[in-house]
Amino acid sequence: MSAQDLLRSIFGFDDYRPGQREIVDAVVSGRDVLAIMPTGGGKSLCYQLPALMRDGLTLVISPLIALMRDQVVALREAGVEAGALSSGNDPHETDRVFEALEARRLKLLYLAPERLANAGARALLARSDISLLAVDEAHCVSQWGHDFRPDYLRIGELRAALGNVQTAAFTATADEATRGEITTQLFTTPPEVFLRGFDRPNLHLAFEPKQSPQSRILGFIRKRPGQSGIVYCASRKKTESLAAALTREGVDALAYHAGLDAETRATRQDRFTRADGVVMTATIAFGMGVDKPDIRYVIHADLPKTMESYYQEIGRAGRDGLPADTLTLYGIDDIKLRRRQIDESDAPEARRRADHQRLNALLALAEAPGCRRQTLLTYFGEARAEPCGNCDLCARPPDLYDGTEAAQKALSAMRRTGERFGVEHLTAILRGEASDRIRQLRHDQLPTFGCGADIEKSSWRSIFRQIYALGFAAVNDTGSWSVTESGWQVLRGETPVSFRREQPRPRSTGRPARAGPVDPVDAEMFDALRALRTKLARARGIPAYAVFPDASLHDMAARKPQSLDALADCHGVGAKKLQSYGRLFLEVLTGEPVDTPHPARAKLANGADGPLFDALLAAHASLTRGPDGTGKFLTLTKATLAEIARTKPADLTAMEALPGMGRQKTERFGEAFLTILRAAGD
Numbered sequence: 001m002s003a004q005d006l007l008r009s010i011f012g013f014d015d016y017r018p019g020q021r022e023i024v025d026a027v028v029s030g031r032d033v034l035a036i037m038p039t040g041g042g043k044s045l046c047y048q049l050p051a052l053m054r055d056g057l058t059l060v061i062s063p064l065i066a067l068m069r070d071q072v073v074a075l076r077e078a079g080v081e082a083g084a085l086s087s088g089n090d091p092h093e094t095d096r097v098f099e100a101l102e103a104r105r106l107k108l109l110y111l112a113p114e115r116l117a118n119a120g121a122r123a124l125l126a127r128s129d130i131s132l133l134a135v136d137e138a139h140c141v142s143q144w145g146h147d148f149r150p151d152y153l154r155i156g157e158l159r160a161a162l163g164n165v166q167t168a169a170f171t172a173t174a175d176e177a178t179r180g181e182i183t184t185q186l187f188t189t190p191p192e193v194f195l196r197g198f199d200r201p202n203l204h205l206a207f208e209p210k211q212s213p214q215s216r217i218l219g220f221i222r223k224r225p226g227q228s229g230i231v232y233c234a235s236r237k238k239t240e241s242l243a244a245a246l247t248r249e250g251v252d253a254l255a256y257h258a259g260l261d262a263e264t265r266a267t268r269q270d271r272f273t274r275a276d277g278v279v280m281t282a283t284i285a286f287g288m289g290v291d292k293p294d295i296r297y298v299i300h301a302d303l304p305k306t307m308e309s310y311y312q313e314i315g316r317a318g319r320d321g322l323p324a325d326t327l328t329l330y331g332i333d334d335i336k337l338r339r340r341q342i343d344e345s346d347a348p349e350a351r352r353r354a355d356h357q358r359l360n361a362l363l364a365l366a367e368a369p370g371c372r373r374q375t376l377l378t379y380f381g382e383a384r385a386e387p388c389g390n391c392d393l394c395a396r397p398p399d400l401y402d403g404t405e406a407a408q409k410a411l412s413a414m415r416r417t418g419e420r421f422g423v424e425h426l427t428a429i430l431r432g433e434a435s436d437r438i439r440q441l442r443h444d445q446l447p448t449f450g451c452g453a454d455i456e457k458s459s460w461r462s463i464f465r466q467i468y469a470l471g472f473a474a475v476n477d478t479g480s481w482s483v484t485e486s487g488w489q490v491l492r493g494e495t496p497v498s499f500r501r502e503q504p505r506p507r508s509t510g511r512p513a514r515a516g517p518v519d520p521v522d523a524e525m526f527d528a529l530r531a532l533r534t535k536l537a538r539a540r541g542i543p544a545y546a547v548f549p550d551a552s553l554h555d556m557a558a559r560k561p562q563s564l565d566a567l568a569d570c571h572g573v574g575a576k577k578l579q580s581y582g583r584l585f586l587e588v589l590t591g592e593p594v595d596t597p598h599p600a601r602a603k604l605a606n607g608a609d610g611p612l613f614d615a616l617l618a619a620h621a622s623l624t625r626g627p628d629g630t631g632k633f634l635t636l637t638k639a640t641l642a643e644i645a646r647t648k649p650a651d652l653t654a655m656e657a658l659p660g661m662g663r664q665k666t667e668r669f670g671e672a673f674l675t676i677l678r679a680a681g682d
Contacts, residue, residue, distance in 0.1 A: 003028065006052050010078050012552070012574035017042040017321075019196035023168075024049050027132070032191035033168040034138070034182060038200050039315025040293075043170040044071060047134035050168075051108050052080065056131030057101070060110045061155055063137045066269050068110035070291040074546045075108065079576030084110035085121070088266070101128060113140075113151035116158055130162055135186060138169035142181040156185050164188055172315055173198075173308045175380075177354075198311065198380040202318045203326055205372040206392035207365070209465065209502065210331040214242065217299055218249055220327060226277040227296035232313055233281060234302035234337060242301065243281040256282040274543045276534060287313060292543065293320035294550040299327045303334035305341070306358035307365065307379055320551040330366055332423065332465050336475050363469040367500065368393060369400055396503065403499030404490065406455065406463050407472060411483050411491050413448045414473065417441075419482035426481060427460045462502045470497070522557040528588050529553045536581065547581060548572060562590055564597060564605040578605055600642035612680050613645040619672045626668065634668050636660060648677050 003024055007013050016024070020042050023035050027050040037043050051058035062068045068084040075082035083097035083106055100106040101124075109128070115121045133155075135141075141152040159167055169186050171178075183190060208216070217231060233239045236257040246253035252275075254268045265285075272278045273292050280286060281301075298317040304310040310328070318324025342355045361379050368375040373388035387394045413426045428435060429443050432450025443449060452460065464481075467473050472487035489495040530544075530553055537544040548556075552572035561567040564582050567589070568575075573582070579602050586594045597605070604610040620641060625631050640660030649655040655673065656666040 001053075003049055003053060006049060009575045010052065010080065011045065011049075012078075012568075012570075012572040012577065014569075014571075017045075019194065020046055023194050023196075026192050026194070027166075027168050028053055030166055032166060032187055032189070033194065034179065034187075034191040035168070035170050035194040035196065036174050036179070037170065037172060037194070037196040038198050039172040039312065040200060040202075040319035040321065041172075041196060043136070043172070046170065047132065047168050048075065048080070048108065051132060051134075054131055056129040057106055058108045058132040058134060059125065059128075059130050060108055060134045060136060061113050061116075061152075062110050063113065063140055063149060065112060066266070066273070067136075067291050068112065070273060070543060070546070072108075072110060073542050074291070077542065077546045077577060077580070078574050080107055081105050082108040082110070085115065086110075086112055104129065113149060113154060116151060116154040122158070122161065125158065126161065130165055133159055133162065133165050133167045135167065135169040137171055138182050138186065139171040139174045139178055141185045142174070142178040153185060159186065160188075167191070173312050175308070198382060199373065199377055199384070200315060200318070201373075201388065201390065202321055202323050203314060204323070204390050204392075205314075205326055205376070205388075207328045207330065207372070208392075209462065210329045210334075213301060213329050214245055216329065217242070217301060218246065218251070220297070220299060220325075221246065221251055221279060222249075224296060224325075228272065228275075228277060228292065228294060229279050229297040229299065230287065230295060230313075230316060231279060231281045231299040231301055232287075232304070233283060234334070236283060238301065239281045239283060246279060246281070251279055252277055253279040253281055256280055256286040258283065258285040274537060276530065276544055284309065284313070287316050290316060292316075293545050294322075295319070295324065296322075297325040297327070299329070301329055303328065303330040303338055303366070304362060305338055306355060307361040307376075308358060310362055310365075311376070311380075320545075320549045322551055322554065328366065332461075332468055332475075335363065335465075335468055336479075339475075360471060367466055367469045369398060369498065369500065399501040399503065400498050401501055403463065403466070403497045404493075406452065406499065407467055407490050407497045408493075409448060409452050410460075410463060410467055411472065411487050413446070414481045414483050415491075416446050416448055417443060420480050422479040423461065423464045423481065427457055427464070430460060431455070431457060459502065463499060466499050472497075525560070525589070526553055526557040529556055529585060532584060532588055536584070548577065548585075556585065556589060560589055561586070564594075564602065565610040568605045568610070575603060575605075578602065598638040600639045604642055604645055609642075609645040612676070613642055615676045615680070616641045616644055616673055619676060620669060623669055623672060631668070634665055636665060636669065644673060644677075648681070649674075 007016070019037060023033060023046040026033050027047060035043065035046060047058060047060065065086045065088040068086060069088060072082045072084045081100055083100055085094065085097055097106065101109070135155055140149040141155065142148060159165060167186060169182055174182060179193070221229065231242060233242060236259045239255040239257050243253040243255035254272060256265060256268050269286070269290065272280045273290060295317045298314045300313070304313060314326040317326060338359050342352050342359065345352060347355070365372060365375050371387035371394050372391040374384045377384050409430060410426065413429050417426070417429070428438060429446065429449050430452035432453045434444045438444050468475065472484060472490055474482050474484050483491065486495065490497055533544050533547045533553065537547050549572055552570060555571040556567070559570060561570060564578065564586060567573060567582055567586055568578050582605065583594045583596055601610070601613055604613050620636055624635050625633055637660055640658065643658055644655065647658065649658065652666055652670045652674070655661055655670050656663055
């Protein structure tokens, strides 16, 4: 079966996502591949589809147990023999995997890199017929990446032990240095590299300075009832306090961080993955192992560490391709924290410099004067000629003004006070507020005292934040501000400065946001389909999206198919899922009971042969007693009719040779069937 046929029959997709076809073709042709694709771009399909087109086993190295488990569940629901060997298996599951391996039935085996240290696991792999090694989250092999895992370094040894088996490595974020290290660690010769772009046009990008952040987060979530989301926090304590605050307001929220015991983490991640509408407040310990396509938003309650971290974390929203939102809140304290973390790390000096550059790139995105997507893509080496129209700055362009004089006043205040004071004290000097402390220090005698009295206190806070983000000032552990070398260039008038004027947030209309292209008249249908999905998923103990993802439900609600054949044309409806769930979803769509089709007929619903079967069945019914209705009663099984529809014999001789036909039945039905087959082929 061709790749296109498998894409339709197994996965229920009419075509590839952008960039997938070339990668699949390269893997199918036997070439080593390194593919950098955006999160949600469909990396897993690029090794799953080739795995089904070849003999032998595809071994997938994947970093987290939950990720492996969810992918295995989704593959099995689609009718693919897949398994995982991990510490999360129960004995029954492990026995099932070993049995399938011994019988050579297993097509994909998922394994965590930590198990490569186990001699038994290495021996098992050596005697398995492995024809493809797929490495997911390949950036984990790089010490320059943001998720380095030492166990990933064993993958190169495994590849050599398997006779330099064909290898395909995948990741969403890898700069040039990281790509170089992946190539060195995983391949003996340079692989074919596919850099498939970093744009996620379905994600709405937004940044805001912190103003009552907890209230802002709650308001954001309330506008999206019933939708799953992640709120990233910089500390474990904050995940707990924010989850508690959201829960008090009626939000189904859970906290997740590395300080929780393994069982609690697994239980909470499982609930988030399987249920609709759960909000996870988490540190960066959560996310990479979540294979949940219908996360509708990601909020950063605190500034991420770097541009790469930001991109990786927002990429967990909208992996189904439907619209999703991102919001990042940030302030001076966030910037100080992230810079201090870099400075205090044990990383080599070169690494710390690189991390500062990555943080500065993120700050430039936060304070961008125009389209955020253009700024983001430029960092990753892509050019976008036109503004995206799907970020906060495209919706409400910032009001820019010449801030050179204001910046000089602020920097001068730092210098004239000995670079020993924080932003509140400096703001009071600039505004001419003669407090007891200012008089005691004689700072009311400085030339800068009162020179910024015409600027509101809130505006000065914004100016200081932008000065800091732009690198014109530094802040030490005690909160004292000092002028940097680039700040001196501003003071000397060598560098002009533009600032963004703070704008109030637009008033909420109070209308809840609904992600996805669902017409208002279809919202009720979508909710009914989602309720059925939840019921089926709970009964089977699997994630809701493993039944059908949101994209499939949206397509069903829009098309309103009235038959199994029409339902088979909807997004993500493969043959196995149609057989398992088709009748139940069709009953919701039609509002009427649907007869259970014969299994032979149900298998044909996922293609053009279903209507052909129906035509053969009608002709068969009219000829059971011959053309005149007086002949000997003859009948065919539905399985035989399905075989005729599938094989489409070209003549009576070929038809007679089919199981269940023979000479007598071919004489009765053959010509009528050939007429139908020829008409279908025209």
